[in-house]
Amino acid sequence: MLTRRIIPCLDCRDGRVVKGVRFQGLRDAGSPAELAAAYEAQGADELVLLDVSATPEGRGTQVETVRQVRAVLSIPLTVGGGVRDADSARALLEAGADKVAVNTAAVREPELLTRLAREFGCQCTVLAVDAARRAGGGWEVVVTSGRERTGLDAGEWCSRGVACGAGEILLTSWDRDGTRAGYDLDLLRAVTRAVSVPVIASGGAASPEHLCDALEAGADAVLAASIFHDAEYTVGDIKRALVARGVAVRT
Amino acid sequence: MSAAARVVVVRTGTANLASVLAGLRRAGAVPEVSDARAAIVAADRLVLPGVGAFGAAMERLIACELVDVLADRVRAGRPTLAVCLGLQLLGTGSAESPGVAGLGVLAAGATRFGAGVRVPQLGWNRVTPEPGCRLLTEGYAYFANSYRLTAAPPGWSAAWAEYDGRFVAALERGPVLACQFHPELSGAWGLALLRRWLAAADVGGGRRATGADAGRVAPC
Numbered sequence: 314m315l316t317r318r319i320i321p322c323l324d325c326r327d328g329r330v331v332k333g334v335r336f337q338g339l340r341d342a343g344s345p346a347e348l349a350a351a352y353e354a355q356g357a358d359e360l361v362l363l364d365v366s367a368t369p370e371g372r373g374t375q376v377e378t379v380r381q382v383r384a385v386l387s388i389p390l391t392v393g394g395g396v397r398d399a400d401s402a403r404a405l406l407e408a409g410a411d412k413v414a415v416n417t418a419a420v421r422e423p424e425l426l427t428r429l430a431r432e433f434g435c436q437c438t439v440l441a442v443d444a445a446r447r448a449g450g451g452w453e454v455v456v457t458s459g460r461e462r463t464g465l466d467a468g469e470w471c472s473r474g475v476a477c478g479a480g481e482i483l484l485t486s487w488d489r490d491g492t493r494a495g496y497d498l499d500l501l502r503a504v505t506r507a508v509s510v511p512v513i514a515s516g517g518a519a520s521p522e523h524l525c526d527a528l529e530a531g532a533d534a535v536l537a538a539s540i541f542h543d544a545e546y547t548v549g550d551i552k553r554a555l556v557a558r559g560v561a562v563r564t
Numbered sequence: 565m566s567a568a569a570r571v572v573v574v575r576t577g578t579a580n581l582a583s584v585l586a587g588l589r590r591a592g593a594v595p596e597v598s599d600a601r602a603a604i605v606a607a608d609r610l611v612l613p614g615v616g617a618f619g620a621a622m623e624r625l626i627a628c629e630l631v632d633v634l635a636d637r638v639r640a641g642r643p644t645l646a647v648c649l650g651l652q653l654l655g656t657g658s659a660e661s662p663g664v665a666g667l668g669v670l671a672a673g674a675t676r677f678g679a680g681v682r683v684p685q686l687g688w689n690r691v692t693p694e695p696g697c698r699l700l701t702e703g704y705a706y707f708a709n710s711y712r713l714t715a716a717p718p719g720w721s722a723a724w725a726e727y728d729g730r731f732v733a734a735l736e737r738g739p740v741l742a743c744q745f746h747p748e749l750s751g752a753w754g755l756a757l758l759r760r761w762l763a764a765a766d767v768g769g770g771r772r773a774t775g776a777d778a779g780r781v782a783p784c
């Protein structure tokens with residue numbers, strides 16, 4: 314049977330892994346290739362590498378970072394941050410990404426998803442969605458690292474993105490990201506109901522229980538960053554906790 | 565395996581090629597990418613990766629005049645590794661691109677997973693080989709596919725996995741190995757499989773003195 318995936322996330326800036334709350338107060342957390350190799354050894358099922366560089370110059374290091382990570386990594390690698398068109402996606406894939414994640418650019422131009430799916434396959438095309446709770450209920454899609462609200466309903470946008478060609482959703486709760494309060498399970502349920510492709514839960518994980526909760530709420534995979542970077546838990550610790558709760562994982 | 569096992573990787577598209585090359589390098593091989601007919605005829609060891617749509621990939625193989633070359637070498641049992649869509653291309657066709665004929669080496673066609681599961685299948689699934697398998701072992705492999713074979717063609721040893729019922733995870737016959745999963749993304753288990761295939765390719769009579777510079781031919 315298909316197992317649930319544990320995905321450490323490497324937020325990279327200028328070629329280094331960083332950590333912070335809602336992209337503020339970033340601190341250095343190490344070398345991408347060294348951390349990638351360490352997480353694979355711990356039993357990570359896949360890695361996500363997101364470029365959070367503030368400048369185009371910083372982002373220029375991304376392709377080289379992907380190349381270095383690929384050389385040591387024998388599990389799947391999804392890369393996002395600054396993917397604006399088919400050319401920037403191709404450069405990342407040629408450097409060693411297996412999937413590319415598109416966020417703001419897809420909201421601006423949903424047809425980008427169609428172009429990526431046609432050229433590289435839907436299994437290669439990940440729609441990254443940052444969703445914030447609305448005062449009146451429901452969730453709204455936010456872009457440009459949360460600075461801009463779009464008015465789009467998160468479930469409807471995910472559904473449209475899949476119709477355009479996305480083969481996976483990377484769903485981040487903007488309210489929970491960096492808060493250590495656990496994943497937004499209601500958001501997760503709403504989106505897994507809305508789409509037929511796999512959904513990766515992101516934002517808010519601080520304990521093995523949080524990851525269990527998300528998987529039991531319907532996530533196909535769970536993404537976390539700081540709990541791994543801070544060495545609070547290894548991927549192996551998380552998997553042992555999941556097995557104890559009867560969740561099928563690769564061991 | 566020889567110190568530097570040269571492997572020609574067929575250029576079937578962009579995506580994932582870098583991972584295939586990195587995986588082969590980690591397994592000790594020296595891969596070269598080509599879509600030149602002469603290079604593919606001469607290759608002692610050949611990898612047919614595959615991503616994207618079935619119809620587009622077949623179009624490309626036809627345009628590069630590779631259809632008969634690939635079918636012939638698999639029929640002749642020359643060392644070949646087909647990955648993901650590469651496995652499906654060896655079959656008769658796919659529900660993904662109705663009316664497009666595959667290479668026809670495998671007497672089986674690919675169909676889409678049903679509506680009861682999330683599609684594409686993305687992740688690690690348990691692979692169980694039949695007793696006749698020599699290269700494939702039990703373990704977890706990484707899959708990224710929407711289509712699959714549900715029956716094994718005669719004359720091949722199969723490994724199976726479960727997703728919307730039983731499907732073909734891989735097929736082997738001598739030094740020919742066709743994987744629905746991605747061995748290059750399947751961690752230590754996948755790396756060990758790549759090494760066994762390279763070793764079988766040496767034993768399997770694929771080595772020929774003329775193969776050394778075969779990859780340096782202009783692309784089509």
